[in-house]
Amino acid sequence: MIANAMKADTRANHDLTRNQALVFGVLEGSEAPLSAYSILDQLREDGLRAPLQVYRALEKLVDFGLVHRLESLNAFVACNHPSGPEAGESHGTVAFAICEKCDNVAEFADPDFVERLRGWAKAEGFEPHSTIIELRGLCEGCCVA
Amino acid sequence: MIANAMKADTRANHDLTRNQALVFGVLEGSEAPLSAYSILDQLREDGLRAPLQVYRALEKLVDFGLVHRLESLNAFVACNHPSGPEAGESHGTVAFAICEKCDNVAEFADPDFVERLRGWAKAEGFEPHSTIIELRGLCEGCCVA
DNA sequence: GACGTAATGTTATACAATAACATTATTGCG
DNA sequence: CGCAATAATGTTATTGTATAACATTACGTC
Numbered sequence: 230m231i232a233n234a235m236k237a238d239t240r241a242n243h244d245l246t247r248n249q250a251l252v253f254g255v256l257e258g259s260e261a262p263l264s265a266y267s268i269l270d271q272l273r274e275d276g277l278r279a280p281l282q283v284y285r286a287l288e289k290l291v292d293f294g295l296v297h298r299l300e301s302l303n304a305f306v307a308c309n310h311p312s313g314p315e316a317g318e319s320h321g322t323v324a325f326a327i328c329e330k331c332d333n334v335a336e337f338a339d340p341d342f343v344e345r346l347r348g349w350a351k352a353e354g355f356e357p358h359s360t361i362i363e364l365r366g367l368c369e370g371c372c373v374a
Numbered sequence: 375m376i377a378n379a380m381k382a383d384t385r386a387n388h389d390l391t392r393n394q395a396l397v398f399g400v401l402e403g404s405e406a407p408l409s410a411y412s413i414l415d416q417l418r419e420d421g422l423r424a425p426l427q428v429y430r431a432l433e434k435l436v437d438f439g440l441v442h443r444l445e446s447l448n449a450f451v452a453c454n455h456p457s458g459p460e461a462g463e464s465h466g467t468v469a470f471a472i473c474e475k476c477d478n479v480a481e482f483a484d485p486d487f488v489e490r491l492r493g494w495a496k497a498e499g500f501e502p503h504s505t506i507i508e509l510r511g512l513c514e515g516c517c518v519a
Numbered sequence: 520g521a522c523g524t525a526a527t528g529t530t531a532t533a534c535a536a537t538a539a540c541a542t543t544a545t546t547g548c549g
Numbered sequence: 550c551g552c553a554a555t556a557a558t559g560t561t562a563t564t565g566t567a568t569a570a571c572a573t574t575a576c577g578t579c
Contacts, residue, residue, distance in 0.1 A: 246558090248558075249557095279560065279561085282558075282559075282560095289557095
């Protein structure tokens with residue numbers, strides 16, 4: 230209940246437009262990450278017709294921190310990291326563990342970890358503005374099976 | 375000279391086919407990462423005509439550890455990490471720092487860093503078979519300018 | 520030389536993302 | 550309120566990325 234309230238609140242805070250809300254709804258209701266085109270397919274009956282309508286909504290949702298893009302899959306997931314979107318780290322660096330069997334995605338943020346990465350970047354004189362960390366493999370359930 | 379000798383040796387060890395050698399040659403000669411299609415464009419006069427010829431060569435080269443795929447760019451670079459391809463870590467986890475201004479790519483491997491990532495994965499019961507780490511930002515030169 | 524395997528060539532197609540332009544809401548402000 | 554600025558939308562066309570399917574050719578090995 231609290232979680233749902235927070236989610237609704239999160240949406241409200243960002244005052245999602247119709248298309249954004251539709252796209253976010255589809256992602257929230259999906260276990261697995263979805264491509265822009267499969268999102269579109271699920272929204273045809275709601276009036277969406279062109280990829281661009283989905284891509285535009287996704288761009289905003291990613292900006293808001295409500296959705297993540299998985300670079301290695303060309304797909305998107307609703308943000309769901311353990312600490313919740315209300316934590317200060319909403320827009321911080323996050324790592325993803327992507328199961329290649331069941332498509333489940335686990336999300337985590339380790340401050341020390343990120344610190345180490347920043348340390349290396351600084352030593353190299355590199356100024357990062359975004360960081361992508363994606364593990365591909367098998368999740369606990371699929372590992373055993 | 376030594377470096378060149380080693381590179382030649384590396385190629386020889388893997389007994390590259392004609393197409394693989396052509397593709398690898400183009401990547402070696404490029405500062406910036408290249409897309410499969412721009413590699414193709416540079417190899418038309420050598421007889422290559424279809425994307426698949428490039429993608430097939432790239433797949434092998436990535437398997438051999440001679441080439442890396444940058445997921446966030448849909449592009450490829452010749453392997454060039456500091457320790458050199460002859461080090462034991464050829465196929466280990468590598469991180470990339472991609473300059474968005476000059477397209478330069480720095481490659482590095484930090485064992486402690488990787489260890490920490492593996493530790494988290496293990497705690498989660500996740501069994502990774504590949505790890506993607508890509509920093510996007512500005513390199514030292516472009517940062518100042 | 521016959522067989523299994525790997526690499527190649529070719530055409531067509533699927534999937535992902537953006538360009539360009541016209542139109543409609545929304546918001547803020549005088 | 551009315552108007553201007555800004556943001557969101559709709560639509561068509563195009564560009565870019567990657568693979569399917571199938572025929573052919575080279576290569577190693579027994």
